[in-house]
Amino acid sequence: MAFMSDTRTNSGVDNISTFRKMFHWEVPGERFISIMTAGNLATTQSLISQLEERTKAPGERKPSILAAPTMFQVANIIGATLRETIVARALTGDEASLPNAPNFKASVILGGQIKGMEPRLYLIYPEGNFIEASPETPFFQIGETKYGRPILVRGFESQMSFADITKLLMVSFDSTLKANLSVGLPLDLMLYRNDEFAAFHERRITADDPYFESISEGWSEALRNAFHSLPNYELDA
């Protein structure tokens, strides 16, 4: 499994900050759980704090994601916590119908594996329900998804190496970075190999990362070449 997230949050173009959106928990030899978040920052920070606190209080009423017996149960816990967090803040009545009413929604991509079971990948909605990836839908996106989607749709192949998947993720993020101010460097990358119960590769990709620079610059040139390799339109046809 491969995970990539940006780090930009904004509340208007004049209020931009850098916050981590990728988090993970490891129990050596037993489980690996990774989360990426999109949406309202107060909601996602609260979600992560609640999940984190419970991992340190095993006797609590609500189960910890480190104690849940399956990834499905982990998704359930995260979904329920996410929904509670959003509902607790939701505006009601007149306040909610104001044209500029703030939106406290957030969504989550959850990936992980528990010993003895297959790795799992879920997309969790603000309502707390979720869907699971499958061979037909092998990846999920959350947040500002559209600009980067065409290259994922066309470039993804199920037998790709981790190096190729990383390259594809960088090309996809670069397309979004070039089009939309709400997505910004640095990027976080994490790679997970089945049955290792720990990330085997983690990296923060900053603006001066030489590999990312070579992808970002090389892609423009490569796209132009790809474009010119296509047959020309005949105006007289």
Next chain:
Amino acid sequence: MAFMSDTRTNSGVDNISTFRKMFHWEVPGERFISIMTAGNLATTQSLISQLEERTKAPGERKPSILAAPTMFQVANIIGATLRETIVARALTGDEASLPNAPNFKASVILGGQIKGMEPRLYLIYPEGNFIEASPETPFFQIGETKYGRPILVRGFESQMSFADITKLLMVSFDSTLKANLSVGLPLDLMLYRNDEFAAFHERRITADDPYFESISEGWSEALRNAFHSLPNYELDA
């Protein structure tokens, strides 16, 4: 100037129809006006009908786009008519704050030329105001813009031939078609050469168009080659 639009309208995925979104008026040797629309179909059809009616009643209170002295005035007329049409239908009070309140908004891309003046290209907002293209912002998109934007941003060059621009528009639309059901074939293409006051090339591109097929299929292959031409990510770096 080059114009391309799709023809899909939908009111939900189970109610999809084909309607033209590109319209133009020609006064031989004197003016050429082209419009593309996005948004609520009832609004855009009403807009086009009103503009069309006034071209046949020159004595009307409101000026015709064929009588306006400049493209700026044409944009003003279209903006005012668009805004009136939307405001006339807008819901008010409780109705407007319902979660599923219908949205009657629409926007317009206007391009054209009047004899003795430069060609002009405008993006007209639902509020009736508008912006003009410039060397720094040489193209506009309306509607479902995000999927097709990265290739326009990277592929567009100011000295492109009409054949290359057509190819670029097809690649961009194809990326959107592959990602989003709300955009659909056929596409309409129109090309305008300065000081001719008539479109010199018009074409409806249907699903069985051999050139579009060759672009759509060739682009997947060309993208894959472009992708593999980039340097590989080193996992041990």
